[in-house]
Amino acid sequence: MDDGAAARQGMTRGRTGGQLLADALVAQGVTHAFSVPGESFLDLLDGLYEVGDRIELVTCRFEAGAVHMAEAHGKLTGRPGVAIVTRGPGACHASIGVHVAMQDSTPLVLIVGQIPFSETDRDTFQEVDYRRMFSPLAKWVTQIDDAARIPELMARAFDVARSGRPGPVVVAISEEMQKTVVEVPDIGPAPTLPAHPAPGAIPRLLELLDGAQRPVLVLGGTGWSEEGRAAIRDFARAHDLPVAVGFRRLDLFDGTSPNFAGDLGVGSDPGLVARVKEADLVIAVGTRLQEATSQGYTLFPVGETSPIVHVLPDPAEIGRVFRPLLGITSDLNAFALALRDAAPGRARPWGEWTRRLRAVREASVAAPDYEGPLNFARALQALEAELPADAIFTVDAGNFATWPQRFMSVREGQRFLGPNNGAMGYSVPAGLGAAITYRDRLVLSFVGDGGFLMTGQEIATAFQAGVAPIVMVVNNGQYGTIRMYQERHYPGRVSGTKLTNPDFAKFIEAFGGHGEVVTATDELVPAFRRARASGKPAVIEVRMSPEQITNRQTVTQIRAAAAKG
Template sequence: MPRSAGHLIVDTLETAGIERVYAVPGESYLDVLDGLYDSSVETVVCRQEGGAGFMALAESRLTGRPGIATVTRGPGAANAMISLHTAWQDATALVLFVGLVPISDRSRESFQEFGLSDWFSSTAKRVLTIDDEHRAGELTAEALRIASSGRPGPVVVGLPEDVLVRLTEAPTPTIAEAAPPTPATAELESLTARIAAATHPAFVLGGDGWHSGCGADLARWAASAGIPIFCDWRAYDALPHSSPAWAGWLGYGRADAVAAGFAEADQLVFVGCTRSDVASDGYTIGFDAETVLVTGDPEARQHAGRIDQQILASPHTFAEALISVDAGSVRGARTDAWMAERAAIQSRFAAHRPDAEAGAGATTESGTHPDSTRPGVDLGVAFGILDDRLGGDAILTYGAGNATIWGHRFLRHNAPARLVGARNGAMGLAVPGAVAASLAFPERRAVAICGDGDFLMNGQEIATAFAHGGTPLIIVIDNGVYGTIVSHQENHYPGRPSGTRMVNPDFATWMSAFDERSGAASAKSTLDDAGANGGAAPAGAGPVPTAPEVSAPGMAGHGERVETTAEFEPALDRALAHNGPALIHVLIDPATMPPAGDETS
């Protein structure tokens, strides 16, 4: 029976097991939206395309399935670019569908026209355009496959407005999951011989693909073999932090002694990640060690320095193969001393203590910020309390900035797929990431950790949480400045902060603006024909219906402003007890900087 190309795209997503599409609507892909009306795929209506892309990225990282975002042409695609760059540098599977002008309008500078390949080809694995309605399902399936294969990443699919409504009898394609490569016996024998010969071997885990729990299996094997495990930046949920092999993370905010241990290793086995500039402190450490690279990417993109052996495998297939080897056989003459020393250093670094004891907050700004004497919360204490309450099982989402470093240092992870952070340093991921996490895993606690600057990048996606029943807890650390940039300015231009001050609202009051009357409108609400990003309403169009066709009970928001350390614990307990979205606005002194990385005792 004939159906439109737009409906075939939706049917293909259903067949692939996609559960949610994160969308900002536009008239350029109305037929896809119509196909979603009767679909089992939930349409999560977002408030800005950057937020929609970040939500899709978060779902991909937490589930192992490609995240799906749909946006309109021109301005909509421009807003989504930040999530594409993040997915590209972070190696996360994402498919972005972009509505396009009709084929007949191309190359005429028509309304919102832009060059899809020209924009995205440098930051996407593939850019596809569905110009043939009969191939709509085929190209959708191809996009899903490419996004997940090899080194995962983003794929962009263009949807010409006129092609979507054309009818086709093409069947819904069967999507065969490509089995990831598995290490060969000879490769394992070579690797284990290398490990046995090393004096100070170490694993470095990172990237996506640890959601199965294979990191815990690998950690048990490494502990039995006396091998410490470091993790790449914002990928340290790969293994339980309770493991005796856990040696800390590399990159921003790490302990200096952790980086020294990484530099001391005479053999490094990278699994799921590479030796990048972040992990190697700007290409300065870890280059002398014998290097084994375990990755699904034969090109070893983003890896710097030597490769003595490369094994094509996913984290799961590699861990499954390696744990079949007797760990005792690779010990050689090593004891547990090397591993135990590395673990002890990270344990001391992550131990809860006030900032005053951890070397934080020595930066001055020469009186530039008149509110620098306001009361402030000791984040060392606050994040210790938060860690106690969360118990290592919450999903944590991060944007960018100094405010996140306390979370990285003090918040444990004891289960996989519990961390979503922009490894490329993009701001604005924390709030939409936590919203997506709470929708994908409503039984888990989702907590966003963000600074004031980061929050206002995509804080509007709190509305998406209320609309779809998400229950994130958002913690906003407010110092009134772009703190990371201030710290760099103090290093390079001391006493001359410029372009870094901000004026903020009372973030807690945002939550009181949402009450039961706000409602949780269904994703199948009637859409404005004009679209969300500058589309023109059809000439002669009648009144646009605004009432949702289906509605769900609304939720109340909970917000609190915390100005002193003593106020934080009771405010946190009230927020955690609240059945709905909650926000804690935490004020700190602008001069406060993250705890010193050289403190380990």
């Protein structure tokens, strides 16, 4: 029996809109949904009760946290993450997660409860026009007012979220529609084959590569499969290509590989940036070469052809800023497999070039002699040896994130999640989403003291969901990134960036979790071991000197540089 016949056979009874919505999620293969409950979707909640053996409904404490969890699920699985929030304030809180998903190209479906459609345009309680609100943030926004169209529109939402450049879709569901009883069949995912490179694309790329002396492969984007990662890895190693990764895409290539040259983004090593500017061919696969990765759009000239082969699943993104020598529209995994199979490894003339870029990376990760009892770089490198081969890292926005990004190597099999749009408050809920998605894997979330008190209350969800992530709060008593910029432009005039914090170890202990405080280099690994052995959600508070504002400069050094003009 084909899928259509099976769906038609299933149309044997009337279902409420709430039941149809829950069944539509099942039909799309959804396994987890992250939600803060609201009166605007009580019937959907009732429908989810019926499918509780197939969809795990995770109750969260704040809508932004729920969407960050769903976004992390989407990043890790390649399938659209699902979040469900209520109207008005709930949707506004959720919007930051939609922005993360858009800039990170993460497949996501946000379902928003809506007012009764009979009250539209009366400025009724919590009324918002979501098409207008979310249109700049999402790939598509729709509203379902007719229960009979639920299977059609929900299937379309998932198709849009995962097609082309993946991203977020917002679906508003009016309140009374969820109570309507209709008889319609469910609709599953469309059986779509991935886009492959055009017939002449790979030969042309290899022709350009044959003429290069200083090539660099830059990896980015989402939706990579294990097979695709392995294929691009094998191609890079077979051709001795130096590999850099885009902003917060450290898990796309083994950081310990002799081909790995480092990451391009906020806090990148200046030596790597200089070498990429010298490259005579950049094969950019998956990365949009956005502002952070391109160092403020300075890596290549804007408005003229650059030595770039740009590979993306969405042709609208190719040439958006930088004009490439060659643009290839393709699914990233299909491209990687086609490239590997078309080009067996052979001797190449750029071995010394690759070694130079690797040397830059190795010099960058060498821990300096920082003043004080805590050398965070050395502590992190000692911690690296303690982590399992399939560990999942999450990071927040802030200067603290440049420490693990610079001094730790994300190895093959490990995952690394961070917000491309610089959203503070991402790491803790993203870590929870990761831990709930993969309950047998260690999750380590890095967050600053500012970001932790934005969404740190979501740690309560860990206890309810029965997972035990470890959160490392890097506490320097300030909004460190803003203080850094403040000192560069207005040295010594500290305004609005100091923070007063609680004892973060006691904070987690109040929930029944495990707390640790680290103030010296050799304390971090034992604290981590105790946290992991506890089997509880844990917080390790790392107390940093506010003077060491970045991993490259102190406040005093920034002020001295500013004084010189």
